[in-house]
Amino acid sequence: MELRVFTEPQQGATYDDLLRVAQSAEMLGFGAFYRSDHYLAMNSDGRPGPTDAWITLAGIARETSSIRLGTLVTSATFRYPGPLAISVAQVDAMSGGRVDLGLGAGWFEEEHRAYGIPFPPLGERFDRLEESLAIITGLWETPSGETFSFDGKHYPITDSPALPKPVQSPRPPILIGGKGKKRTPALAAKYADEFNIPFSSLEETRVQFDRVRDAASEAGRDPKSLLYSNALVLCCGKSEEEIARRASKIGREVSELRENGAAGSPAELVDKIGRFGELGASRVYLQTLDLADLDHLELVASEVMPQL
Template sequence: MATPTVELRVFTEPQQGASYDDLLRVAQAAERAGFGAFFRSDHYLAMNSDGLPGPTDAWITLAGIARETSTIRLGTLVTSATFRYPGPLAISVAQVDAMSGGRVDFGLGAGWFEEEHKAYGIPFPSLGERFDKLEESLAVITGLWETPSGETFSHDGKYYPIVDSPALPKPVQSPRPPILIGGGGKKRTPALAVKYADEFNIPFASLADTDAQFGRVRDAASTAGRDPSSLIYSTALVLCCGRTEEEIARRAGVIGREVPELRENGLAGSPAELVDKIGRYSELGAERVYLQMLDLSDIDHLELVASEVIPQL
């Protein structure tokens, strides 16, 4: 059985085809239903679909949702460091944190989808350079946020040198919003998580791979002198829940997936099956599960999970 500490969060992929209004409706439904957070991806190009009506910007979207919700936390899984300079990004996220009354969780990653960079004229350097830029972005963003008011921040960086920044505005959350870092990288990802993150996430991974990656992060924390339990560990899994086999199959069909594959690789089946599988991830240390909701028109799906899964966690 799952432990009482597992929090369910809603995770959307709007580049696959969603307007701001679609996202707002899901976020408000998730808030009413008692989910812990509403998250969205940060992509500019659809994958294997036409993506109509076209992409929405992650932080503009979350700013709007921040003003139309009151309790649910808001975040990205994850913002791409290739899309934005860290100084302006720190301003944007701090502003959304203020607009939400301090409800932002900030996920940041290196970026990986080369085609979307080509489609919108965004440079796409090598993997090593992307990780170098991610690390420096984290140093700049946390440095700006954590600089005491009235002092300035400078950073002698290779990519993003900062000179005498007033380091404003400050986020509402002090000293900064929680930072999420995730992925399956075996060395640099755990090291960056240990240095900068409050939460480590591994998405769409098997129980065995999740266990191994959580172990690498815990080992990296111990090596760095950080208490491994000071990090929150989480996973993300595609959601396909139904009360009957027919309902499960219908929801799988809408998102173009097969039920046996979803049961193996996602969070699929009856509410009881979901509780059981969440429990197995919980036994590995997962304290949060991000439910990848691919059909954003299916509010009943969220309400089913809220009424029949959340109470058992």
């Protein structure tokens, strides 16, 4: 089981805050540093304001050396697929081939209104996501010297030189996540290297993993060729007092976090994560909300990680 650090910087974080967490995560042996891709805070004022996901990861790529970097997840509504393919390929080069691309349809209407980003109906958002996945993977996988064209309804492509190429060959890993019953599993089966279900119970995880496995089989793909993962909010402590303090800091109740997150003592986290592992998960993204509490990550690295 691999543990990854997942941050939500739209809640209020500077680049320097994120860099400290990423460098600490690398030093402590976490598998990756991920961040959300949002422009508007949820349930807070979000000060000092949002940071752009791919600009942030580009900077962190130059100031780390081994940890993987990615988004959980980039919204397909934010960026045209061609320029996004260029940006991610560039960050992949800047990192020496350590980038993963998580891509989703987008869901947070208020942030679109706040920054003048069109927010189509759900069906169209999924159509645009599907075209984006086809274009990004097509551009990256087109052999050097050849061109790429795509007859898309939303994003037609004509004779693209399909450059630049990412460092990773044939392309960086693609992560698709969510709880959708039909299109999400189908897109994961067709395009994803990893499927992630965020903030879900064991039963919800079992059902959704099975949907993705079934979709892969229907598409003629070995379900075992996908990697399966979960995202869980982190709240760990050596004592009940420490657990309560960390829960209070992020505005949550300990009982709720124990039920729905990765919360409690190190032993409780090992047990909870192990139960997700029994369902097929081989990665867990620990949503780390208090970015100033680096001791929290050190506790997980020293007391939880070795037992997994």
